[in-house]
Amino acid sequence: MEIQRIVALIKMELKKLIREPAYLFLTLLFPAVLTLTFGLAFNDPELGMSFDFMVPGLFAYACIFIIMTVAQSFTDERAKGLLKRLNTTPMTSGDFMGSQIISNMIIATSQVLIVFLLSILMGFNHNANVSGILLAFLIIALLSLSSVGLGLITASISKSAGTASGLSFIFILPQMFFGTFIPVTNTTRIIAQILPSYYVTDALTSIFNGDALTSTNILIDFAFVSIVSIVIVIIGIQLFKKLGNK
C-alpha cells in the first residue's frame, strides 16, 4: 500500500462528500436532523420518554447509513467506468479499499461528533469521562467498518445505484429497528444479537451510564463489534473483487 495513493483517494472521497448534495445530506445533515427531531419529540420524562436512552442508538443509527452511501457510490462509479479507469493505474486493491475504509471512518467520526454535540444541546445527560467518549468514537469507527463491508456486499449484487439504494435496506432496516434505540422484545432480541449495531448501542449505553471501561459488558461488546466488523469487511472486499468490479 502506498500512502500517496491512499491520501489522494481519501481527499477525493471527502470532496465528494462535501460537493455532492445527496451524500452530504445522507452522511452529515441526516444525522443532525435526526438528532434534533428525536431530541424535540422524545424528550419528555413525564410521558416516560427519555432522550438520554435514545442517544447511544442515534450514534449507531447515523453510521448505519454508510451502507447506503458506499453501495450507491460503488455502483455509480462502476456504471460510469471510473472503477475500470482506476484499475488501469498501478493502484492496488489494498490502496483502494484502505482509502474507502479510512475515509468512511473519518465520516463516521464526524457523524458521531455532530450527533454528540447536538445531543448535548438538546439536554443529553451522561456520566462518561473523556476516555469513555473516545472509546465511544472508536466503537463507532469500528461499526463504520462493518457498514463499508455491507455496502460492498450490496454493491456486488446490485446492477445500478438505484437498486443498491433499495437493497441496502436489507441491512439497514434490521439494524435500525432491532439494534439501536427501539427497545427490543424477547423475539427481536434473537435477531438483534447477531447485529453489530446492537452491541454498539449496548456498549455506548454502558459508557454513557459511567460504567468502568474495563467492565465485562463493554469488553464483550467491543470484542464482538471488532471481530464481526473485520469479518464483514473482508467478506465485502472479497465479494466485490469477485462480482462487483465487472
Added chain:
Amino acid sequence: MVIRSKKYDSMSHEDIFNPDNNIAIEVKELKKYFKGKFETIKAVDGISFEVKQGELFGFLGPNGAGKTTTINILNGLLKPTKGTAIVEGYDVLKDLKKVKELIGVCPQEPAIFKFLNARENIELFGNLHLMPKEELKERTNNLLERLDLLEASKRKTKGYSGGMLRRLNLMIALINNPKIVFLDEPTVGMDPRARRSTWEFIGSLKNTNKTIILTTHYIEEAEALCDRVAIIDYGKLVEIGSPKKLMEKYETKNLEKVFMKITGRRILEGM
C-alpha cells in the same frame, strides 16, 4: 520478477529498448471468449500482431469487432482466454503492475469524477502513478494549456461540454508520461474543429516517442494519423499494414474500401 516472451528470453534490458529490436507490444494467438447463456461469444479469436516502439498503430473495425476487448486485455482489465500479450517486455498476465506503470488509457466514454474540477481529476491520477508533486503540477499545467482547458480547469467538470470532457479524458491518460498510450475512440462526439485539433495533438505525441494504440471508426482519422492499421472483424485480424500499402494492395482510394473488399461490408455498418 519480470516475465518476458520467448523472443526476449535471451535479451538484456538494454536490448529490449534497442531501436533494432524495438517491439513495444507483442500479441500472439490472443483469444477472448465470453460465455453467454446459450452461446459462447468469440470477441477476440486468435489474433497476433506486433507494434513497434514510437509507432501510431490503429485498430479499425465495426462495433463489436473486438477492438476494445483487445485493448482491455493489453491494459489488464480483461484476462485472455488463451494466448499471450507482452507490453514493453512484460507479460500482462504475470507482471501487470509493471505494465500499468508504463501505460496510459483513454477509455471510449470519458471516465471523469464530475464533482472534481479538471485539475483535481488529472492530479488524482498522477498521484495514483506516484508522481512527485512538482512534476505533477508542471505536467498538469502543460497538458491543460496544450489542450486548451487551463481557463476552465478550476471549474467542476459537471458543467463541461462533451468536447471538453473528451479532452480531459485524454489528459488523464497522459499525465504519467506513459510509454504506451491506448486511445479508444478518442474523438467520438467531437465537432469537426475539435476533432482536427485533437488529431494534431495525437500526431504531436509521436514526436515524444510514445507508442500509441488508437481504435477508431473514423477512416479519415486512421488514414491521417496511423503508421500502420490492423483491420479487425468478428474478432479476427483480417489485414495489417500501412494505410498507403493497404490501399495500393487492394487498389482502392481509402481504407473503407479496403475493408469492403475484404469483408464485403462497410465498417460503418456495424455502428
